[in-house]
Amino acid sequence: MAIRINDTEVAVPDDPRVSLLDLLREQLHLTGTKVGCNQGACGACTVLIDGERVLSCLTLAIQADGRSVTTIEGLGSDADPHPLQTAFIEHDGFQCGYCTPGQICAAVAMLREIADCVPSYVTADLAARASLSPEEIRERMSGNLCRCGAHNGIVEAILQVAREEVI
Numbered sequence: 001m002a003i004r005i006n007d008t009e010v011a012v013p014d015d016p017r018v019s020l021l022d023l024l025r026e027q028l029h030l031t032g033t034k035v036g037c038n039q040g041a042c043g044a045c046t047v048l049i050d051g052e053r054v055l056s057c058l059t060l061a062i063q064a065d066g067r068s069v070t071t072i073e074g075l076g077s078d079a080d081p082h083p084l085q086t087a088f089i090e091h092d093g094f095q096c097g098y099c100t101p102g103q104i105c106a107a108v109a110m111l112r113e114i115a116d117c118v119p120s121y122v123t124a125d126l127a128a129r130a131s132l133s134p135e136e137i138r139e140r141m142s143g144n145l146c147r148c149g150a151h152n153g154i155v156e157a158i159l160q161v162a163r164e165e166v167i
């Protein structure tokens with residue numbers, strides 16, 4: 001049993017109670033993924049499984065068996081940052097940075113959801129692809145809280161990347 005994490009095969013923990021968050025942080029030392037509430041309320045622990053966003057604090061590691069997990073370390077690096085990382089810097093999309101890895105992982109998946117015509121609560125026409133409006137982005141990112149209140153910059157950064165169609 002194995003999980004592919006940022007292109008590396010990792011054994012599923014023997015203990016089935018280990019969360020994906022604890023596997024990433026405590027066992028693999030991938031500390032880019034943050035612990036916030038540890039109960040599904042803040043989004044700080046968001047990672048991607050097969051391209052879809054999940055809360056790693058509410059996901060057992062064993063549930064990722066045979067699947068591909070991407071964390072912030074797998075999206076970009078200092079030398080080769082992801083376009084969203086660059087945009088977050090340009091638009092002041094963070095202050096302390098604690099929520100930022102989760103915000104960026106969530107944004108990557110969220111933009112794919114829009115591209116796949118998945119509607120949100122505020123999408124007017126359920127049969128059409130949602131518009132890239134600030135209202136749509138805010139609604140779709142509402143599961144990721146920022147205690148520093150950087151939400152305006154976060155939305156601007158995501159909109160810039162979405163409009164440049166670099167996702």
Ligand code: FES
Nearest residue numbers: 036037038043057
């Ligand atoms: Fe997982 Fe808050 S730490 S949602």
Ligand code: FES
Nearest residue numbers: 095097146147148
């Ligand atoms: Fe500090 Fe979001 S930048 S919590």
